[in-house]
Amino acid sequence: MRTLFHDRIDAGRQLGRILAGQSWVEPVVLGLPRGGVPVAAEVARALGAPLDVVVARKIGAPGRREFGVGAVTAEGPPYYSAPALHTFGLTPEVMAPACERERAEARRRLAAYRGGRPEVEIAGHDVLVIDDGLATGVTAMAAVRDLRDARRVVLAVPVCAPDAVVEFEGEVDGFVAVAAPRRFDAVGRWYADFTQVSDATVVRLLGKE
Structure with a gap:
């Protein structure tokens, strides 16, 4: 290739x-x-x-953080892939703690950059x-x-x-x-x-x- x-x-x-x-x-x-x-x-x-x-952080699936089920920026609403959530049996509510961790990291990186x-x-x-x-x-x-x-x-x-x-x-x-x-x-x-x-x-x- x-x-x-x-x-x-x-x-x-x-x-x-x-x-x-x-x-x-x-x-x-x-x-x-x-x-x-x-x-x-x-x-x-x-x-x-x-x-x-514009800093966006991937929200990884539990136990498989490299697989992004969604993403979030420093201030904006999170985005979730409906098919990815379905695959792992997840909901936005279940992912809320991970979302907030990634949002905090997005804010930190934005300030540093x-x-x-x-x-x-x-x-x-x-x-x-x-x-x-x-x-x-x-x-x-x-x-x-x-x-x-x-x-x-x-x-x-x-x-x-x-x-x-x-x-x-x-x-x-x-x-x-x-x-x-x-x-x-x-x-x-x-x-x-x-x-x-x-x-x-x-x-x-x-x-x-």
Whole structure:
């Protein structure tokens, strides 16, 4: 299987070229930490737009925390995947303690990433939410639902599962992907270098803006 991107910087540049060819009203670029931020930084550069983050934390199933049944941001309502809840026999009420733990962590990370800088204003702006790829989409869904003050919300990724756009119908005003391979498998398969992004890298990239 061939790769599509050398690394997240390459992916961001490819995505940025597509987005730069569209019309935006005072665009703001928000990266999903950690992997989405290097991609978002290149998009922000291509659009000449401010860069910030929207932190969404996966809510893992009991005993299987790597399996996200939902996600939550620092302030917005949690999002749960109904099929995932059904699979594990769970309810939002049962998951409430885990949700609040992840919300607290989202708040902590948001404060650490911004380092005292005020958040970028989104009211009346076109907001582009960027990640390095989209598989289940639970964190991205929580993120876009937290941005109701924006003029428009567009979710943009370098690569996604082919049915991802269907999941976001009615949730976003636009969806952009460089590629949606039929045999998607996993986000990392499409990158030659998919090295984990550190918190320090996120802080450094945000500090450049």
